[in-house]
Amino acid sequence: MDSQTVGTAKNSTHNDPVAPGWLxxxxxxxSALNLNSFSAGLVAAIFGCSGPALIVIGAAQAGQLTNGQTVAWLLAIYLLGGIISLFMGIxxxxxxxxxxxxxxxxxxxxAFASFSYQEAVGAFIMAGVLVLILGITGVIGKIMRWVPMPIVMAMIAGAMIRFGIAAVEAVRAAPLIAGLAVIAFFITGRLTRKVPPVLAALVVGLIATFVTGGLQEGASTLAFVMPEFTAPVFTVGAFFGIAVxxxxxxxxAENAQAIGVLMAExxxxxxxxxxxxxxxxGILAGMMGGHNxxxxxxxxxxxxxxxxxxxxxxxYGATVVNGILFGAFGLVAGLAVPVVMALPKALIGVVAGLAMIGVLLSALQGAFGPKLGNQVGSFVAFVVGMSSLNLLSISAPFWALVFGVLASLLADKVMSEKPAKAEPLAKVSG
Known part of the structure; x- marks a missing residue:
């Protein structure tokens, strides 16, 4: 029995769909690599390689990491993140x-106020082990299949609506650059199907940025240096303080959102x-010095x-494009970060928000459709997902599912054990 057959057998055991396979x-x-997939993958990569990269660099500075350790962190999460895209997408x-x-x-x-980087690296590896155990046992799959679909869709709408709000705020902050991008998006969608509206928005926004001199100075002073890997130290304190x-x-947060988005589509x-x-x-990234x-x-x-x-x-062609760009960014992180950071935040925000329109529409219809149940639970999941709630160091998307289910059990007349079918949503999303 080859590895693909083994993987398929395991998936069947845990009720995962059978993978079409590499071939x-x-x-x-x-046929999946076209202008649409390229533009969506590019937008996703620009989003992931801009502000989030600064958050990682800020954390590295808080931990007083060397430039080599910081580059190793970026290499781990971007290169492996790209590989995951290629592996799962194909x-x-x-x-x-x-x-x-x-x-x-x-x-x-x-966390770096209490733990050394060596302890953090050990905790990164332990966190990956915890996630791996939950995946192998099938616990997460069982939970997600039990949660009613309207509540999952409401969580997604609440978590993702901030991208729409950020797009509006981007137009306020940079009316010329972001405003022209929005106009290009809707005009292109109205006039032609051959050019992806989000690509038109990005191109017009970039042109407006160059014409108006809107490029910022690089936000990072990292030079291109070799990554410096760090040996892990495993402690009980770091396990509970970082790994859990x-x-x-x-x-x-991440997996729950991704699962809900895919269901919505x-x-x-x-x-x-x-x-x-x-x-x-998580395990491999930890071994290289990255958090997950x-x-x-x-x-x-x-x-x-x-x-x-x-x-x-x-x-899935967009995921492949994104994976290639993510991996490449990781390999040249020390040079790429300042380049990406030179793009206006307003342009990144507005393009990401425009790309989310279809997802938000599908999620809202899946959460609050007239023939769907769990309306109270869906509303609770929606508002909690919109919030900045953080309990026990766990962010809002997780609690949106928890409180949505509890509200549905208490207030809705019927809480379906089986999620509503998602087929109508596929029609909405194209």
Whole structure:
């Protein structure tokens, strides 16, 4: 029995969909690589390589890491995140996109006040082991299949609506650059199907940036240096202070968002396989000095949206493009960060928000459709997902599911044990 057959057997055991396999994914890849997939993958990469990279650099500075250690951290999460995209995208022919936990990087700013970088590296590896165990046992898959679909969709709408709000704020902050990008997006969508609206928005925004002199000075002073790897130190304190919260963030924020987004677009995501690969990514990233490489919610949302093409079976091409760009960014992180940081934040924000429109529409219709139940639970999940709630170092998307289910059990007349079908959503998203 070959490795692919073994993987399929394991997936079947845990009720994951059977993977089409490498041969099928590679054969169909040329037709999946088109202007739409390129533009969506590029937008996702620019989003993931801009502000989030600064968060990682800020955490590294808080931990007083050397330039070599910082570059090793960036190399780990971007290179492995890109590999995850290529692995999952081609194997499952779905836009299952890898990156890393952005809030996971943010919590390290405070964590370095109590733990050394060596202890943190040990905790990164332990977090990956925790996620891997949860994936192998199938616990996460069982939980996600039990939660009603309207509540999952409401969580996604609440978590992702901040991108829409950020787009509006971007127009206020830079009306010429962001405003022209918005106009280009809608005019292109109205006039032609041959050019992806999000690509038109990006190109027009870049032209406006150069014409108006809107490029910023590089936000990072990192020079191109060789990565410096660090030996891990395993401590009980770091396990509870870093590993447990980080594992919870990977599962409760990143994976939960990605799974919900894929469901909203009509896919049947391999939930346990996504958890397993996030665990393996966490272990490998930790060994290289990074906090976690895993399935990412926002990047999956962009690559699975209608901006990646009308044919959802070909949208995994955007994930492949994103994976290549992510991996390349990791390899030249010391030089690439200042270049990406020179782009105006308003341009990045508005383009990412425009790319989310289809996902948000599908999620809102899936949460509050007239024939769907769990309306109270969906509303609670929606507002909690919108919030900045953080309990026990776990962010809002996880608690949106928890409180949404509890509210539905208490207030809704019927809480369906089986999630509502997602087929109508696929029609909405193209």
């Amino acid at each position: 099928s994914g590679l054969k169909a890849l040329p 194997r499952y022919r779905m836009p299952i996109t890898g990156a890393y936990s952005i809030p996971g990087a943010a919590i390290m700013v405070a 919260p980080l594992a919870a963030l990977v599962i409760g 009509g896919y049947k995501p391999p939930i346990n396989a996504m958890t397993i690969v996030s665990g393996v990514g 490489a895993n399935i990412a919610g926002p990047m999956t949302a962009i690559c699975s949206s209608e901006q990646a093409g009308e044919d959802k079976d070909k949208r």
